[in-house]
Amino acid sequence: MVRMQSPSTVILTGASGFIGQHVMRQFTEQQAGCMTLDIRAIEGGEAKSSSVRAADGTLHDFSEVRDCTLVHLAWCPPVRDTLRPHARQVKLLAELLEAYGDSFGRVIALGSAEEYGSAGGRLQEQDAMNSGLSPYGWGKRSAQTLLETWCGLNDKAGLWLRPFTVYGEGQQGNMAVPYAVRQALQREVAEFSDGTQQRDFIHVDDVARAIYLAAGASWTGFNVANLGTGTGTRLRDVLEQIAVLFDAKDLFRYGVYPMRPGEPDVQVAATERATELFGFTAEINLDEGLRRMQQAIRQQHGGS
Template identity: 25%
Template sequence: MKILIIGSKGFIGRHAYKYFHEKYSETYAADVATDYVDKKYFLLDSTNSDFNEIFEAVKFDICINCSGAASVPDSLHNTLRDFNLNAHNVLKIADSIKKHNPDCKLINLSSAAVYGNPKFLPICETDAISPVSPYGYHKKFAEEILEEYYQLFRIQSCSLRIFSAYGEGLQKQLLWDVFSKSQTHENITLFGTGRETRDFIHVQDIIQCIDLIIDKGSFKADVYNIANGEQISIKSIAESLLKNLRFIGKLSFSGEEREGDPLYWVADIMKIKNLGYQQQVSISDGIKNYVKWAEDLK
């Protein structure tokens, strides 16, 4: 098995590369940061990534695209950059596979942001999608590109609609924001009411899902919800983190909604469960591990 991890220096990419490198000796990496050690590493141009040389050089069985931007607020301010990273690059990867490595299966990391504010919970893969941010739209475009390349050129692929990913190594989004504020503020204020919900999944469980899909999944431009099917409020997870940090200040919420953020999320995960998925990292253990990692950075 020859596997390529694009975006191997990012949050999910690092975990994916570590896991698959230990499992398969023929695991390659690619990203925009220079790596002077790994001989199976491809350096990408951050301003104009070209994937043709990679797929000409090695015939891969699986390509896992973990690259791209992952910030809703940034997509509102740097919309073209977000489009290039989350949609245009997917088109370039798919086209390079078509030209040089048509038997390679492509796994692209999409996002639950494609759903926007769903009308019904839990959210199923067959439900209507209606993004509320440029980030969500661009992930939607990427899924449509893969559908195009499967229908017209039979390039095998699937999209993973990841809900709220977290874990050691993530230095952005809710948990990092709360942790960072706890180090410098006596009291913490967050956006929203705190009643907004998310469906959190630890990065190790995301990698488990990827492994299951490689082994048993369908690559006819399929989509998979990647989550735990558990609705958790922003307030409760923030309080859990602060409790583990032994924070003695006050947590409050501004009541102001942040543009581009959905209100309530919880996934129907029957499709991934049918492949054998079982949660390995509980939310309580995941929070404890995250706090330990974050405190070790100090």
């Protein structure tokens, strides 16, 4: 049984991002306190004068915060062709930890399934790779190493979460699901690979709930945990469901692009560690998650 504790003050970075918005909503619905920090204030030597913002909008001097839990979500978009933006994010995390380390009792940070590189199958946390990674995967892997080292040096507890293929309302960018939805809404042709690769699709609300549970559980030491459903689904099957939901079957073209070099056929999360550490099991199946996404997006577009 997972032992829960009275939640400490939670400081959240990346609150305006895709996952961050859902995490904020989760904490608000649970009436749990959560403050936000704009990590951009770390740059330019402004760290020591930074403030955190409470849910009611009031600002608090960070120097007054003690024994809080940092939930670090802030990151740049997953750019695939250059290392520099990801190196910058690793540097920002280092500066954040150095500036505010005395305030943090524990740190929860978000990694990525891209840390597994070309490894395929049902992936355990120890299967992460140190070579053959995308720039995004390299950045996240480097950030995990940084956090683990900092926790060891400072006798702090850390939790590195690796969500697999996250999807849901509010997602932007050129990953397959948001790209497919955007093209469908704009009534423009969308071009894909054959889509035969199987991935573990997890709804963003499940990820947000996992982070909330992790913040309230009493784990110690440094830990790594996958976030997924434990079930693989062909990308093409997901895209075909999106095509039906958004009436876009005539717009989607498959087999236009080749698979990326080294892309594994199957990547599915081993989920036992998250259950053991903080009692998380994904609850939203793919059909429900895609319908939820479609309904939310239709409402945002006036039901059109």
